[in-house]
Amino acid sequence: MLKETFTNLAKGYSDDLEQVDRLWEELVSFYADEHRYYHSLSHLENVFLRLKEVRELISDWDVVLFSLFYHDVIYDVEKPDNEEQSADLAEKRLLQLQVPVARIQKCREQILATKNHDFHSDRDTNYFTDADLSILGQDWETYLAYAENVRKEYAVFPDAVYNPGRTRVLKHFLQMDRIFKTDYFYDRLEKQAKENMQRELELYRLPG
Numbered sequence: 001m002l003k004e005t006f007t008n009l010a011k012g013y014s015d016d017l018e019q020v021d022r023l024w025e026e027l028v029s030f031y032a033d034e035h036r037y038y039h040s041l042s043h044l045e046n047v048f049l050r051l052k053e054v055r056e057l058i059s060d061w062d063v064v065l066f067s068l069f070y071h072d073v074i075y076d077v078e079k080p081d082n083e084e085q086s087a088d089l090a091e092k093r094l095l096q097l098q099v100p101v102a103r104i105q106k107c108r109e110q111i112l113a114t115k116n117h118d119f120h121s122d123r124d125t126n127y128f129t130d131a132d133l134s135i136l137g138q139d140w141e142t143y144l145a146y147a148e149n150v151r152k153e154y155a156v157f158p159d160a161v162y163n164p165g166r167t168r169v170l171k172h173f174l175q176m177d178r179i180f181k182t183d184y185f186y187d188r189l190e191k192q193a194k195e196n197m198q199r200e201l202e203l204y205r206l207p208g
Helices: 002-011 017-031 041-053 061-070 082-096 101-113 123-132 140-153 159-174 183-203
Strands: none
Touching: 002 017, 002 041, 002 061, 017 041, 017 082, 041 061, 041 123, 061 082, 061 101, 061 123, 082 101, 101 123, 123 183, 140 159, 140 183, 159 183
């Protein structure tokens, strides 16, 4: 599903099918890295399915799809600038595909918005970041599997380092007026998301 979606998207801008195939294989090489337990192709697939639910509400579907494919392409748990590096790589690849500069800039903004998931003036960006966070509002078993996979990705860090960092992330979201910026996702996921994160804090006895 993802390969067909990316191929059709890229072919809308480039007739070089070999180039399109290379770009897809590059994406696979990043997302299939053995150290990724959550930020993988499965994550992209889940976000894609949530975005499809609101496709008619999104103004520029192509930009949102490019943001989907590249927003976590660079993911190093020991680096603080993954979003910036992902945006940089997206810009390079979209330039190669001859995507219009205005669309590339919107893609950059959407990828960078996933750093803090704050409210954005652009509605498409809010739908995109909400879909990216949709895992937070799933049933507890699904959420717990997500939390455990994130911990695996940070296996390089001992609990004494990881737990305070995880606590900061959870509290960042719990202290927001709204985790989900669009009414569509807020109505469906907000309450469960807050319950899940509070439960994670209590389950692991994280300070909070």
